[in-house]
Amino acid sequence: xxxxxxxxxxxxxxxxxxxxxxxxxxxxxxxxxxxxxxxxxxxxxxxxxxxxxxxxxxxxxxxxxxxxxxxxxxxxxxxxxxxxxxxxxxxxxxxxxxxxxxxxxxxxxxxxxxx
Amino acid sequence: xxxxxxxxxxxxxxxxxxxxxxxxxxxxxxxxxxxxxxxxxxxxxxxxxxxxxxxxxxxxxxxxxxxxxxxxxxxxxxxxxxxxxxxxxxxxxxxxxxxxxxxxxxx
Numbered sequence: 563x564x565x566x567x568x569x570x571x572x573x574x575x576x577x578x579x580x581x582x583x584x585x586x587x588x589x590x591x592x593x594x595x596x597x598x599x600x601x602x603x604x605x606x607x608x609x610x611x612x613x614x615x616x617x618x619x620x621x622x623x624x625x626x627x628x629x630x631x632x633x634x635x636x637x638x639x640x641x642x643x644x645x646x647x648x649x650x651x652x653x654x655x656x657x658x659x660x661x662x663x664x665x666x667x668x669x670x671x672x673x674x675x676x677x
Numbered sequence: 678x679x680x681x682x683x684x685x686x687x688x689x690x691x692x693x694x695x696x697x698x699x700x701x702x703x704x705x706x707x708x709x710x711x712x713x714x715x716x717x718x719x720x721x722x723x724x725x726x727x728x729x730x731x732x733x734x735x736x737x738x739x740x741x742x743x744x745x746x747x748x749x750x751x752x753x754x755x756x757x758x759x760x761x762x763x764x765x766x767x768x769x770x771x772x773x774x775x776x777x778x779x780x781x782x783x784x
Contacts, residue, residue: 595771605721605764607771618770653720665711666772668720 564588566669568654574675575644583639583672585654594637595655595666596629598622605653611637644676680704681775683765689781694755698778700748700765709768710741712750714761715777721764724750755782 567586575581587594596608609619609629616629628640637656641648651673655666683700690696702710710727725732727739727748738751748765762777 604776605715605774607773610771620771651718665723665726666721668722670720 566654566656566667568652568669568672570672571670572673572675574677577646577676578643581641581644581648581674583641583652583654583674585637585639585669586635587637587654587656588658588667589635591656591658591667593617593657593659594631595657596639597653597655597668598650599653599671600647600650608639608652641674644674646676649674649676680769680773681765681767683775683778685776685778687779687781689783690755691783692755692757694782695751695753696755696780697752698750698763698765698780700750700775700778702746702748702765702767702773704767704769704773705743705746707767707769707773710748711766711768711772712737712739712748713764713766713774715764716761721774724763752780755780757782757784 569584594611597605599605607620608623610617611629626642630638651671653671654669657666681702688696712724713721714724715721725734725739727741729741731740736753740749760782762779764777765775767773
């Protein structure tokens with residue numbers, strides 16, 4: 563069964579460092595997403611990506627965040643200068659059609675710990 | 678105001694019990710609704726979509742009341758493996774997740 567894969571599964575970093583989280587969406591999907599979940603909190607939308615550009619982003623997704631699809635398979639989330647409050651589980655998701663009318667397929671997540 | 682509100686629980690029920698979860702949403706423009714399931718420290722997975730006419734998938738029944746902006750999930754004959762957090766989700770330009778309702782099914 564095709565699945566979304568994410569690396570690393572866990573990353574520990576110092577405050578102020580840059581972090582890149584990587585995702586390989588399901589190959590025939592067209593819409594890609596990053597969500598995050600702070601421990602004990604709800605899953606929060608960060609950004610959606612379609613046709614090689616950001617289609618929507620939340621207020622969480624400020625100038626410290628960026629996304630890229632550098633080749634035909636990877637979808638990355640970069641945090642330029644991490645803050646303590648960036649510690650969370652980051653989920654990548656993909657969908658063959660626009661998310662509000664279809665199922666999102668989530669990766670297993672990348673746990674980011676900022677010290 | 679939160680987009681999606683759920684009773685966090687936890688709901689502790691014995692095997693075989695019937696349990697119901699409720700959820701309200703604030704955005705009347707939301708078109709689609711879902712229940713996702715999330716196991717501890719795992720990714721959310723779609724359990725079922727929710728339609729106004731109500732829909733059933735085995736032991737699970739979901740219902741949407743647009744007038745009241747209310748969504749429900751009924752689980753019949755609970756299994757130990759149903760223990761998880763159930764996330765109520767509404768759609769906008771992205772999926773809006775509730776904080777989840779925790780269910781523990783005990784032997």
